[in-house]
Amino acid sequence: MRHFWAFLFLLVPILGVLTFLLAPYYNHAFPRDISEQGHVIDQLFMFILSLTGIIFVGTEVCLFYFMWKYNGQSNAEPVKYSHGSHTLEVVWTILPAVTLLFIAIYQMNAWADAKMRRPNVPVTAEVTGRQFNWDVRYPGPDGELHTPDDIVRVDGDIHFPSGEEVLLSIKSADVLHSFFLPNLRIKQDVVPGMQQYMWFKCREPKEVVDIVCAELCGWGHYKMSGRATFEPRAEFNAWLKEKAAEQNVRQVAQAKEEKKEEKK
Ligand SMILES: [Cu+2]
The missing domain is CATH 2.60.40.420 (Cupredoxins -  blue copper proteins)
Incomplete structure (x- = not known):
């Protein structure tokens, strides 16, 4: 099969997303939340999961596309090597840094409630x-x-x-x-x-x-x-x-x- 590896790599996001969607039906999702503060933690978890999930699926789809397009069997042209792009490196360093900083600030209150504001009892x-x-x-x-x-x-x-x-x-x-x-x-x-x-x-x-x-x-x-x-x-x-x-x-x-x- 000509595109075997491309399809194999495409299976990763498909199975990953399917597992996540089917988990609740097999009782493998979150246990029932009975805590007053639990929904804050769950929201934070789902937010980070969605963010990483979208990036994960995007990356995997790109991987599939490139494996398909530049398949050695269908491309007679010799390989061209690139020596990197300064602009791209700056972008993929700054973007995750900003995202992490945002999450750090966004979750501060939840962390303080869970770990720092000890109730007076x-x-x-x-x-x-x-x-x-x-x-x-x-x-x-x-x-x-x-x-x-x-x-x-x-x-x-x-x-x-x-x-x-x-x-x-x-x-x-x-x-x-x-x-x-x-x-x-x-x-x-x-x-x-x-x-x-x-x-x-x-x-x-x-x-x-x-x-x-x-x-x-x-x-x-x-x-x-x-x-x-x-x-x-x-x-x-x-x-x-x-x-x-x-x-x-x-x-x-x-x-x-x-x-x-x-x-x-
Ligand atoms: Cu122990």
Whole structure:
């Protein structure tokens, strides 16, 4: 086939665009957004995707056209070499630079909302990433973290109040992890030795979503999953109370066990 390579290269944009268009029908598009700020992130993503998508398709079509037109089998003329064009080089340096600068300015507010303007609310919980789990510590009735009445959860079943700002303090006990709530468009790298904060607000009254680790952190990386349940404040408080009671029962049993050991 004379134009085999031209057609092969044309397949790239066709398959690329088709995959993108069909993804939602196969449930491979964005997970449902339940966050109050999520649409800003999605809009930004779609904007950048459209921009790069148009340039991608344009480039691929040019590639196809030139491969078709200058096919060696149909062009008897010898190859002519060009030694570059100063004007063209200036244009293709300035255009991307201006585009990147525009995106940098355009997204500033979204970045500030997501990473800099920390809401003025008490910390809902402290999340610690470790190989291979997310440990979550809630302040007890005293509202203070790292006091004896803290409620510690290590089973991946985490609850948060919905309809209000949730502020998490987050750290790592060992290596790099990344706390990712796809449905809330929230992802935060967890760096050893660094104390960080992340915040979000779930606009749905009741929702159960996935928690994942988005940083390859070792052989058990896949195990760092969990479920986050969002529920109204009253239900959340009731859940916390129930878990505190369970924890107390366990602690009392443990203390009894230890006393028995001592007597022996
Ligand atoms: Cu991890």
